[in-house]
Amino acid sequence: MKKIGWTITGIGTIIALGALLYPLNVIDKIQCIYLLLGGAGLMFVGSMVRALTFLKR
Numbered sequence: 001m002k003k004i005g006w007t008i009t010g011i012g013t014i015i016a017l018g019a020l021l022y023p024l025n026v027i028d029k030i031q032c033i034y035l036l037l038g039g040a041g042l043m044f045v046g047s048m049v050r051a052l053t054f055l056k057r
Contacts, residue, residue, distance in 0.1 A: 005050035012042025 016039025022032035 001053045001056075002050060005046045005048075005053065007046070008049060009043050009046030012039045012044075012046060015039035015042060 015035055019027075019032045019035040019039070021027045022029065027035075
């Protein structure tokens with residue numbers, strides 16, 4: 001379960017870093033906001049999964 005939490009957090013980080021394509025004019029502003037919010041949401045879910053594994057011990 002701990003590995004799943006880290007995996008979800010890693011995917012969220014990669015998605016949030018995808019928002020760096022906005023200054024390069026690869027994506028538009030709306031996609032940038034979606035990437036930032038989606039990545040932050042996934043990172044939050046991953047951290048909650050990891051916290052849940054610590055509580056179950």
